[in-house]
Amino acid sequence: MKIAIMSRNSKLYSTRRLVEAAKERSHEVRVVDPLRCYMNITSHRPSIHYRGETLDDFQAVIPRIGASITFYGCAVLRQFEMMGVYPLNESVAITRARDKLRSAQLLARKGIGLPVTGFAHSPDDINDLIDQVGGAPLVIKLLEGTQGIGVVLSETRQAAESVIQAFMGLKANIMVQEYIGEAKGADLRCLVIGDKVVAAMKRQAKEGEFRSNLHRGGTATLVRITPEERSTAVRAARVMGLNVCGVDLLRSNHGSVVMEVNSSPGLEGIENATGKDVASMIIQFIEKNAKPYKTKTRGKG
Ligand code: ADP
Numbered sequence: 001m002k003i004a005i006m007s008r009n010s011k012l013y014s015t016r017r018l019v020e021a022a023k024e025r026s027h028e029v030r031v032v033d034p035l036r037c038y039m040n041i042t043s044h045r046p047s048i049h050y051r052g053e054t055l056d057d058f059q060a061v062i063p064r065i066g067a068s069i070t071f072y073g074c075a076v077l078r079q080f081e082m083m084g085v086y087p088l089n090e091s092v093a094i095t096r097a098r099d100k101l102r103s104a105q106l107l108a109r110k111g112i113g114l115p116v117t118g119f120a121h122s123p124d125d126i127n128d129l130i131d132q133v134g135g136a137p138l139v140i141k142l143l144e145g146t147q148g149i150g151v152v153l154s155e156t157r158q159a160a161e162s163v164i165q166a167f168m169g170l171k172a173n174i175m176v177q178e179y180i181g182e183a184k185g186a187d188l189r190c191l192v193i194g195d196k197v198v199a200a201m202k203r204q205a206k207e208g209e210f211r212s213n214l215h216r217g218g219t220a221t222l223v224r225i226t227p228e229e230r231s232t233a234v235r236a237a238r239v240m241g242l243n244v245c246g247v248d249l250l251r252s253n254h255g256s257v258v259m260e261v262n263s264s265p266g267l268e269g270i271e272n273a274t275g276k277d278v279a280s281m282i283i284q285f286i287e288k289n290a291k292p293y294k295t296k297t298r299g300k301g
Contacts, residue, residue: 001290002028002057004080006073007064008035012269014279018041018062025287030058033044035064040165046082060086060290062282063094064264067146070098086290088282090297091243095264098273101124101175103240110239113257115139115250126161133178136160143173143194148213153179170274179210180252185213187259188225188235188249191270191278192242193285197233200225201273206246212300220273229256236261241297242287244282246270 007015010031020027038049048055056103060081065073077091097103106119118132129139136157142150154160160176167174185205190197202223203212212218225233233247236258246265249256267278 001059001285004032004055004061004085005029005031005056005064005284006034006061006076007031008033008066012064014264014266015064017267017271017279018064018282021277021283025283026278027240027283030076034076035069037076037079039076041079041081041082048076048079048083058083058085060088060286061290062273062286063091066264067098067144070095079114080136081295084293084295086156086286086292086294088244088286090243090295093297094263096239097242097245097261100141100260101173103261105238107239107258107261110235112236113237115180115252115257115259117175118177119175123274126164126168129164129176130157130160133176137181138179139179139180140164141166141175141177143175147215148211149204153210164168168257180250182253182259183250185210185212186251187269188223188224188229188251188256189220189265189267190229190247191245191265191283192233192237193244193249193278193281194289195234195238195298197225197230197247198279198281199270199274199276200229201213201270204271214269222274226256232258243285243297 005018007014019029035050040063063077072092074095076085081087101119108114109147116128116133120129137155140152140163154162154163187203189201191199200223201220203218203220205212206217230251235248237245240261242263246262248259249260271278
């Protein structure tokens with residue numbers, strides 16, 4: 001098969017591993033920088049151009065689109081879809097997953113447990129909003145944040161009010177969330193491929209920190225998740241319409257709740273913590289599922 005990997009940098013661990021795994025399984029693979037793709041969307045034969053050549057004959061595309069280039073990256077992925085190339089994750093699902101509010105609303109609608117979450121536009125509604133999520137301590141999240149940046153724990157109501165006011169003053173979009181203190185700075189990353197959790201790790205925040213992101217100094221270890229957690233992760237992936245994703249769970253007093261669904265999960269942490277060859281599993285999933293013009297994920301909800 002001829003597989004394209006959309007990635008800005010072929011040296012990144014995940015990109016390298018996917019290239020390796022594809023080659024090992026005798027596929028032709030090419031890393032394509034989405035920001036160097038340009039397209040003619042009005043033509044009868046949609047095409048993608050890349051540094052002066054035309055990209056064609058690909059049977060599958062693996063999008064690894066960073067949060068900062070979601071808009072253009074998804075446009076390029078859509079163009080691949082218009083050309084009938086099978087996307088590992090479809091563009092609409094990635095766009096959906098990148099919007100934290102939209103994701104929370106979708107997951108909640110399908111009955112998936114989430115931390116109690118609120119959002120508001122006007123500073124006049126801050127007090128009510130804080131009450132709705134059960135008062136302080138609470139977590140305030142910038143909707144545009146990633147890797148734990150823009151996630152603030154407010155221990156007191158007063159601190160929460162000031163932080164929310166400050167963010168609103170900067171016209172930043174935020175959401176306010178119940179703080180799951182009983183998780184003790186740990187979360188679970190479940191890597192879903194198709195309808196299975198193929199690997200799971202526990203990430204523990206460093207001493208004195210509540211955010212468990214590896215980029216924030218957290219550490220990862222192999223973990224056994226419960227059948228309920230397994231099924232929650234798989235259902236969350238399906239609701240989002242993602243074939244491959246990382247579902248982050250927090251172990252709360254009212255069961256494990258979904259904190260986030262990541263459409264471009266990094267492979268380094270999970271492969272190292274679990275010793276599993278996730279990259280090969282992704283390539284095998286593509287082998288089983290890729291078909292010309294199969295560009296929509298089915299079976300949502
Ligand atoms: P990002 O997308 O920037 O990584 P997250 O929403 O995943 O932001 O939050 C970063 C980290 O903060 C999480 O990995 C988790 O450890 C911690 N965290 C986030 N929300 C909560 C919450 N409601 N209760 C407790 N801890 C949380």
